[in-house]
Amino acid sequence: MFGIWGHEKAAEITYYGLHAQQHRGQEGAGIVVSDGETLKQHRDLGLVNDVFKRANFSELGGNAAIGHVRYSSQAYKEIEHVQPLLFRSQTGSMAIAHNGNIMNAHQLRGELEDEGSILQTASDTEVLAHLIKRHGKHVTEDSISNALQKLTGAYAYLILREDRMHVALDPHGIRPLSIGRLDNAYVVAAETCAFDQIGATFEREVLPGELITISDKGLESTRFQMREQRQMCAMEYVYLSRPDSDLNRVNVHSSRKKMGVELAKESPVEADVVTGVPDSSISAAIGYAEEIGLPYEMGIIKNRYVGRTFIQPSQEMREQGVKMKLSPVRGVVEGKRVVMIDDSIVRGTTSRRIVRMLKAAGAKEVHVRIASPAIQHPCYYGIDMSTRKELIGANHSIEEIGEIIGADSVAYLSADGLEKAIVKDKTINQGICNACMTGKYPVTEK
CATH class of the missing domain: 3.40.50.2020 (Rossmann fold)
Structure with a gap:
């Protein structure tokens, strides 16, 4: 995963950030960009180079973006499962990129379907989107926190909205996730090698149980769950x-x-x-x-x-x-x-x-x-x-x-x-x- 907030070439930099992390997934890649008013997406099956040979970066203008390379532990090869997943509603759009696995996803899907939700993919990522919108029209820090508290497993999330980006890590910190700076822009990546690739400097790790909101106001941090002893995947x-x-x-x-x-x-x-x-x-x-x-x-x-x-x-x-x-x-x-x-x-x-x-x-x-x-x-x-x-x-x-x-x-x-x-x-x-x-x-x- 890679994300950036506050840079005029957000899509291009996200491409380079994904390229540096190609070793983490080879089945597909995608980028979603925000220009402050709308979210635009490009994704496809294949390696980063192949996927973005077909992209027109001039049409992906914006100062914020998130990207993802797909490594699947399930046998789903359709483009619908290539992240970030983009969700649109009357009150705004939301794109989500996810690294990890939600152990209680099947149970949560059943609860959502009982309440009338219709899910389009078999992805854990879509489950989080429905949980966030479960009890209100608008996406807020509280609705994201409430949704994250229902998840069991290992997860790192990037959530992009028109006017902000959210970053979250599970309470045990099983998956890696770091924050960096590129001039005045914030960058987020699963691995710090992506920072070196784009000339960014490492700032800090995302803490277990932490929810970070990045916007034009800067970086704000809160906790959606108490931090446990860190147990990063060996x-x-x-x-x-x-x-x-x-x-x-x-x-x-x-x-x-x-x-x-x-x-x-x-x-x-x-x-x-x-x-x-x-x-x-x-x-x-x-x-x-x-x-x-x-x-x-x-x-x-x-x-x-x-x-x-x-x-x-x-x-x-x-x-x-x-x-x-x-x-x-x-x-x-x-x-x-x-x-x-x-x-x-x-x-x-x-x-x-x-x-x-x-x-x-x-x-x-x-x-x-x-x-x-x-x-x-x-x-x-x-x-x-x-x-x-x-x-x-x-x-x-x-x-x-x-x-x-x-x-x-x-x-x-x-x-x-x-x-x-x-x-x-x-x-x-x-x-x-x-x-x-x-x-x-x-x-x-x-």
């Missing part, structure tokens, strides 16, 4: 976020490198060379190599023109993407005992293909080291790991996983090691949600 640090982003005062690259260091302490192995699976595992591989005293080499090369395989919407597309994306470097791995560092194993198909590729390129041994704990539990907060049956770590022992993927040995980072790598200071409300690894969920359905 997978943001492990895989999802760009290494140059800072999340809750922790740099992603530094935390990944520390994961590699802790992994080397916990699970050393006699080998000749260390390599990482591009791109999200490279930082951990460097940390592992430095700690264990082995050379780090580029044993696997990534095709830069292929997107992220984990966030492809189907298993078939994920497997085809791995074939196209990664290639072994024979000159590095041939005749060597290789330590292959990966950030995680979810279904196991990617790891199996990479191990096979390395051995086909002449690697004598391939020892797989995973820079996070085994994923053994579903995620209910917006990551596409919704059932235990698809998780290799939930259904097989470490020895069995080694046999399945063809590795000579497998070891995972411990939960303590992961927390040590990420959490620097709990007194400033740092913390992680690692429920997919431990089964300890910070939020459950009411």
Whole structure:
């Protein structure tokens, strides 16, 4: 997600902000712009570049905008589900962009339908729009707060109206969201790498349970719910976020490198060379190599023109993407005992293909080291790991996983090691949600 308030080129800057966060979603993209009187939208299926090749930015004039790149944990591919979603009424319009998952959305949809609402999509985002308008014609801070209080789950929201923008984060702060400044304009993004892309400066994190209103009067903050101990999604640090982003005062690259260091302490192995699976595992591989005293080499090369395989919407597309994306470097791995560092194993198909590729390129041994704990539990907060049956770590022992993927040995980072790598200071409300690894969920359905 990305938003900006108070800049004459709001749409163009939002495009660049989305481009910097393309790694967060590849299925669709959209922008809604306000010129102070009306909201205008452009959205489509596909990557940011492809979607906005067909956009006429001169028709998207305005000084405020919000944008979104779509990563779906559900199999809805229609353009109707591409955000931001735009809602029009006789008393004004409202666009909403959402990152996360509402666990009680089905229950809320039932209540809304019982009251006469007709919902057009299967999106959680539309549920919030109906809740906001449930008890009054006008959209106000109070109506937004009341609606947010009914939600259970992980969520970050951007809400754009003609004359203001609202920003909200769930009480546990599971999803990332930050505020920055670009000259006199306010900017909002899921990741701070978007600020660097457009030349903005980081101001602060959006706090858990906080509702921020941005308008020509400036920035106003209130709470719609009491703040809980922050538990940001550990997978943001492990895989999802760009290494140059800072999340809750922790740099992603530094935390990944520390994961590699802790992994080397916990699970050393006699080998000749260390390599990482591009791109999200490279930082951990460097940390592992430095700690264990082995050379780090580029044993696997990534095709830069292929997107992220984990966030492809189907298993078939994920497997085809791995074939196209990664290639072994024979000159590095041939005749060597290789330590292959990966950030995680979810279904196991990617790891199996990479191990096979390395051995086909002449690697004598391939020892797989995973820079996070085994994923053994579903995620209910917006990551596409919704059932235990698809998780290799939930259904097989470490020895069995080694046999399945063809590795000579497998070891995972411990939960303590992961927390040590990420959490620097709990007194400033740092913390992680690692429920997919431990089964300890910070939020459950009411």
